[in-house]
Every structure is written in structure tokens, then in C-alpha cells.
Amino acid sequence: MNNKQTYWKTNLKYLAILLSIWFTVSFGFGILLADQLNQIKMGGFKLGFWFAQQGAIYVFVILIFVYIYLMNRLDQKFKNKE
Amino acid sequence: MELQYWIWIAVGASFTLYIAIAIISRASSTGEFYIAGKGVPPIANGMATAADWMSAASFISMAGIISFNGFDGSVYLMGWTGGYVLLALLLAPYLRKFGKFTVPDFIGDRYYSNVARGVAVFCALIVSFTYIAGQMRGVGVVFSRYLEVDITTGVLIGMFIVLFYAVLGGMKGITYTQVAQYCVLIFAFMLPAIFISLMITSNVIPQIGFGLKGSDGVYLLDKLDGLHRELGFHEYTSGKKSTLDLFLITSALMVGTAGLPHVIVRFFTVRKVSDARKSAGWALLFIAILYTTAPAVAVFSRINLIETVSNKPYDALPEWYNKWEATGLITHEDKNQDGLVQYVADAQLNELKVDADIMVLANPEIADLPNWVIAVMAAGALAAALSTAAGLLLVISSSVSHDLIKKMIKPDVSEKVELIVARLSAVGAVMLAAYFGINPPGFVAATVALAFGLAAASFFPAIVMGIFSKRMNKEGAIAGMVVGILLMLYYMTKFKFGWFGGGTNKDWWFGISPEGFGSFAMMLNFLVSIAISRFTPAPDIKIQKLIEDIRNPDKE
Numbered sequence: 001m002n003n004k005q006t007y008w009k010t011n012l013k014y015l016a017i018l019l020s021i022w023f024t025v026s027f028g029f030g031i032l033l034a035d036q037l038n039q040i041k042m043g044g045f046k047l048g049f050w051f052a053q054q055g056a057i058y059v060f061v062i063l064i065f066v067y068i069y070l071m072n073r074l075d076q077k078f079k080n081k082e
Numbered sequence: 083m084e085l086q087y088w089i090w091i092a093v094g095a096s097f098t099l100y101i102a103i104a105i106i107s108r109a110s111s112t113g114e115f116y117i118a119g120k121g122v123p124p125i126a127n128g129m130a131t132a133a134d135w136m137s138a139a140s141f142i143s144m145a146g147i148i149s150f151n152g153f154d155g156s157v158y159l160m161g162w163t164g165g166y167v168l169l170a171l172l173l174a175p176y177l178r179k180f181g182k183f184t185v186p187d188f189i190g191d192r193y194y195s196n197v198a199r200g201v202a203v204f205c206a207l208i209v210s211f212t213y214i215a216g217q218m219r220g221v222g223v224v225f226s227r228y229l230e231v232d233i234t235t236g237v238l239i240g241m242f243i244v245l246f247y248a249v250l251g252g253m254k255g256i257t258y259t260q261v262a263q264y265c266v267l268i269f270a271f272m273l274p275a276i277f278i279s280l281m282i283t284s285n286v287i288p289q290i291g292f293g294l295k296g297s298d299g300v301y302l303l304d305k306l307d308g309l310h311r312e313l314g315f316h317e318y319t320s321g322k323k324s325t326l327d328l329f330l331i332t333s334a335l336m337v338g339t340a341g342l343p344h345v346i347v348r349f350f351t352v353r354k355v356s357d358a359r360k361s362a363g364w365a366l367l368f369i370a371i372l373y374t375t376a377p378a379v380a381v382f383s384r385i386n387l388i389e390t391v392s393n394k395p396y397d398a399l400p401e402w403y404n405k406w407e408a409t410g411l412i413t414h415e416d417k418n419q420d421g422l423v424q425y426v427a428d429a430q431l432n433e434l435k436v437d438a439d440i441m442v443l444a445n446p447e448i449a450d451l452p453n454w455v456i457a458v459m460a461a462g463a464l465a466a467a468l469s470t471a472a473g474l475l476l477v478i479s480s481s482v483s484h485d486l487i488k489k490m491i492k493p494d495v496s497e498k499v500e501l502i503v504a505r506l507s508a509v510g511a512v513m514l515a516a517y518f519g520i521n522p523p524g525f526v527a528a529t530v531a532l533a534f535g536l537a538a539a540s541f542f543p544a545i546v547m548g549i550f551s552k553r554m555n556k557e558g559a560i561a562g563m564v565v566g567i568l569l570m571l572y573y574m575t576k577f578k579f580g581w582f583g584g585g586t587n588k589d590w591w592f593g594i595s596p597e598g599f600g601s602f603a604m605m606l607n608f609l610v611s612i613a614i615s616r617f618t619p620a621p622d623i624k625i626q627k628l629i630e631d632i633r634n635p636d637k638e
Contacts, residue, residue: 004634007634026164030160031156035320038319043294044294045303046319049153049156053153053155054374056164057159057163057370057373060163060370064170064363068170072356080635080636082354082636
């Protein structure tokens with residue numbers, strides 16, 4: 001496998017991991033499991049409600065910045081020049 | 083000082099700023115007109131994307147809609163932010179590496195076909211026009227509510243401002259006005275939210291405040307659930323839509339966001355691939371500030387509203403109530419003649435009608451903030467509407483001048499002429515949008531939300547597979563886009579406008595609402611594309627090379 005293929009494979013691996021987290025916090029915690037999580041309370045927030053209206057959004061922001069970090073590191077490793 | 087003077091000052095000052103920026107950063111080449119010469123720094127592009135993205139609806143209506151729908155309002159919060167993850171991970175970096183001017187450029191080149199390009203232009207125009215008419219209407223509404231001019235005058239003023247800076251400045255001018263507009267709109271949204279959070283919970287951060295206890299020692303959300311049960315409304319913190327529908331609407335909004343041409347094109351304007359990733363991160367961060375505050379505002383204003391009006395004597399309501407009653411956004415009819423306001427879920431007994439928009443618009447008055455804050459709100463709402471209108475305008479004008487004329491009809495057109503055509507089509511588009519803003523056809527309100535379904539059903543699969551599948555060919559992509567957008571148009575016109583025999587929510591396919599149907603049409607697009615591409619020839623070696631090239635940021 002050449003460099004470019006390894007680079008792309010690693011990218012796809014990052015995507016798979018990050019997008020599963022993306023799916024879990026929004027569709028999972030915010031919708032499918034919301035009723036169950038609503039039994040748990042965090043301060044004044046029911047947890048399912050909190051994920052749907054706050055938590056998922058925070059995680060989205062973090063996910064993008066993690067991806068930026070990972071890809072910058074990967075670009076450095078493969079000495080990609082823009 | 084009089085409120086009216088404050089508002090004229092705030093609106094006048096912000097408009098002068100936008101025009102000054104446009105004159106300084108006017109575009110002199112097609113590259114600058116379409117994509118700001120690829121020189122926008124990531125943070126600036128993040129702010130511009132945030133302003134581009136957050137429309138009059140996000141600013142004025144969203145908190146109110148959440149306020150009335152409680153948990154079910156989450157679909158907008160997650161849907162309109164989660165799409166940025168898809169953009170950052172699946173689209174933006176690769177499209178930036180591709181490095182042309184428009185979305186139809188990508189579709190046309192990647193699928194080596196002017197038919198594909200034409201279909202993409204058609205989709206871009208449909209999505210952008212349904213969206214822009216709503217924005218011009220928003221401008222008119224804000225003018226008429228705050229400045230007491232009629233809606234037509236308001237739309238015309240907005241039209242001239244947008245015309246001036248979008249036509250003169252192109253993408254370069256729009257980008258830097260959008261940066262200014264983001265600052266104005268976020269300041270205007272946060273200021274009253276922070277004050278109200280302080281008043282109700284003594285916590286300065288609204289995102290934390292709405293999970294705290296009020297002055298009576300009860301958690302705000304528990305209190306709200308209690309009030310809702312008492313008045314017969316559905317409990318605020320749990321949903322009443324079906325899980326399937328919540329799921330599909332959220333996914334249609336997410337994928338639609340990632341497929342909107344005026345958002346995608348913003349990532350063409352940065353210097354390099356890593357900057358495209360960074361600007362998506364900044365954009366979502368700037369958007370999240372408003373989107374995580376909106377649900378807090380929704381809770382505060384919901385409690386405020388219920389406590390102010392429920393079972394209170396009509397004659398003793400506070401001054402803001404009377405002021406907004408005059409606009410017709412809130413109306414009372416004393417059905418049982420007891421002089422009290424009954425605000426309950428039961429339509430027979432309910433005496434109060436409240437427009438969702440009031441939850442944001444009346445906020446400063448409910449919190450008893452000074453007049454200049456209200457003036458800033460007016461400027462903020464206009465900033466939100468104008469910035470989105472300008473971004474859409476640019477997509478429409480580049481679709482006509484670049485994709486249609488330069489790439490399809492008359493390829494030998496000179497750059498100078500192309501630039502004139504681009505400006506002329508922007509003028510034409512804004513006049514058409516203003517016309518629809520003044521005479522809104524019934525479908526405007528309904529279709530703005532459905533523009534996401536259309537974008538999800540058409541662009542998203544074609545772009546994603548264009549990047550991630552080397553096997554996807556023109557036959558598959560074209561068939562997928564055509565099937566996706568036609569099916570979505572059919573479903574939306576059938577159930578929203580009553581065409582093709584109409585139908586009620588009992589006739590919905592598998593119980594899917596038109597808002598969520600975009601997800602279904604998108605999946606069908608994927609399936610049709612994949613199936614057809616298996617029976618037709620794979621793209622040739624040149625295209626394979628192009629795909630490898632966009633997958634890697636390295637220049638060589």
C-alpha cells in the first residue's frame with residue numbers, strides 16, 4: 001500500500017469513529033434513548049432532554065476540533081504540503 | 083431617548099457599516115466575486131458562515147418554536163448543528179481541494195457531464211429561491227414591527243442594501259459584511275438572554291441558568307413541567323412526536339444543512355484544505371453560542387409568559403403585553419367573560435393566541451431592559467436576515483453566470499463579460515426575491531423548512547459518493563439526483579399545497595411528515611445511484627485520478 005492509500009485509510013478510520021460518536025449523542029441519547037435517560041437527573045436537567053437541547057451540540061463542536069487536530073497531525077506525518 | 087430614535091440609530095449605523103465594508107472590499111475579478119479570491123482566514127470564514135447560515139428564522143422564530151414545542155423542538159437544535167459535523171468530515175476539505183467556484187462545478191466535473199451540471203444548477207436554484215423569499219419577507223416584517231413602516235417599504239429598503247453590497251462586493255464584500263453581521267446578531271441575541279437569566283436564576287450563563295432553581299427554590303424545568311400539566315399542555319421535557327418522525331426530521335435537517343449550496347460554497351473561499359476544516363469548526367462554535375442559548379431563552383420566556391398571563395385579570399396585564407397586542411402577535415378573547423386570561427391546551431377554553439416570534443422579540447421588554455437594547459435587537463434581526471439573503475443571492479447569481487452561461491451555453495465568454503452577467507443576475511434575483519417578499523405566495527413559509535429536504539434529497543448523496551466512491555458514475559448520480567428531488571417535490575407539494583390530490587397526515591407514507599421525508603428521499607437517491615452505477619460503465623482513469631487528488635491535501 002502506498003502512502004496515499006495509508007493516508008486515506010487512516011482518514012476513513014477517524015471518520016468512522018467520530019461519526020459513531022456523532023450518531024450516538026444525537027440520534028442515540030437525544031432521540032432513541034431519551035425516555036430512558038430522562039429518568040436520570042443532572043441538576044435540574046433530565047439527561048435525555050439535556051443531550052437533545054445542549055449536550056449533543058457541545059459534542060458536535062468538540063468532534064470537529066478533534067478531527068482538525070487528528071488530520072493536522074496526519075498531514076504532518078505524511079508531509080503533505082499545501 | 084425615544085425608542086424610535088434609538089432604533090433608527092442602530093439600524094442606520096449597522097447599514098452604514100455594511101455599505102462601507104462593501105466599498106472597501108469590492109470584487110474586481112470573477113475569482114473574487116465567486117469565492118473571495120480564496121483568501122479568507124478561517125476564523126473570519128467561520129463567522130461569515132455562521133451569519134450566512136443563521137437566518138431570520140434562527141434569530142426570531144426558533145426560540146419561540148422550541149418554547150411551544152418543548153422537547154420536540156430539539157429536532158431543530160440538533161438538526162441545524164449536527165450538519166456541520168457532516169460538512170467538516172465528509173464534504174468541506176475535499177471540495178476545497180477540488181478548488182473550483184460552485185457546487186454544480188463539482189458535480190459537473192466529477193460526473194464528467196453537462197447533464198449532471200444542469201441538474202445540479204436546477205436543484206441549486208430551487209433550494210436557494212425558496213429560501214431567499216423567506217429572508218426578504220423577514221426583513222420586511224422586522225422593519226414593519228420595529229420602525230412602523232409598512233412591509234413593502236421594509237422589503238424595498240432591505241433589497242437596496244443587499245443589492246448594493248452583494249452586487250458591488252460579490253463574495254469578497256459579502257464575507258466581510260457577514261463577519262460584521264455575525265457580531266451584531268450574536269450581541270443582540272445574547273444581551274437580553276443574559277439579563278433574563280440573571281433576573282430569574284442569578285446565573286449569568288443562560289445555558290446553565292435554565293437547569294437551575296428559580297427564586298422559589300424549584301428547578302425551572304420541573305416548574306415548567308408542572309405548569310404544563312396543570313394547563314393541560316404536553317409535558318415540556320418529553321416529546322409527543324413519534325420517535326421515527328423525530329429521527330427522520332433531525333436527519334433531514336442535518337443532511338440538508340450539509341447540502342445547502344450557499345453554506346458549502348463558503349468553504350471554497352479559504353486558502354487551503356486545513357483551513358476549510360478549521361472554518362467548519364469555528365462556524366459551528368459560533369453557531370452553537372446562539373443554538374445553546376435558544377433553548378434557555380425558550381424556557382425563560384415560556385415561564386414568564388405563563389406566569390404573567392395565566393388566570394390574571396386582563397386589565398392588569400403589564401405594558402409590554404398591550405404593546406405587542408397592538409401588533410396582533412398576541413391576542414385575547416374573553417370567552418367565558420370572567421375578565422381573567424385563560425391560557426390552556428384545550429382549544430375550546432383557551433382565550434390566548436400567541437405567535438412564536440414574540441418569545442424573542444418581546445424579551446427585552448419583558449425583562450424591562452433599556453430602549454437601546456431593543457434597538458440592538460432590531461439591528462440583530464436585520465443582520466440575520468440580510469446576511470443569509472446575500473449568501474443565497476450569490477449562489478443564484480453564480481449558478482446563472484458561471485454554471486449556466488460560462489460552463490454550458492457560451493464557454494468563450496470573457497471574464498469581464500462574465501462578471502457583468504454575474505452582477506446583472508444578482509440584480510434580477512434580488513428583485514424577484516423582493517417581489518415574493520412583498521407578495522408572499524402561500525408556499526413560502528412552508529417551503530423554507532422543506533428547502534432542507536430538497537438539499538438532502540438532491541446534493542448530499544451526489545457529493546458524498548463523488549468523494550468516497552470511485553465507482554460512482556454519471557448515470558448513477560444523475561438518476562439519483564433526479565429521483566431524489568422529484569420525489570421530494572412531489573411529496574411536499576402533495577401534502578403541503580394539496581397538489582396531486584393532496585392528503586392529510588393519515589395518508590403520509592409510513593407516517594413520515596413532509597419535513598422528515600427528505601431523509602427518505604435521500605436514502606432512495608443513494609439506492610438508485612448505487613444500483614444504476616453497477617450496470618453502467620465505471621468512470622474513466624482521468625476521473626479516478628481526480629478523486630484520488632481531492633482525497634489528499636498534498637499539492638504536487
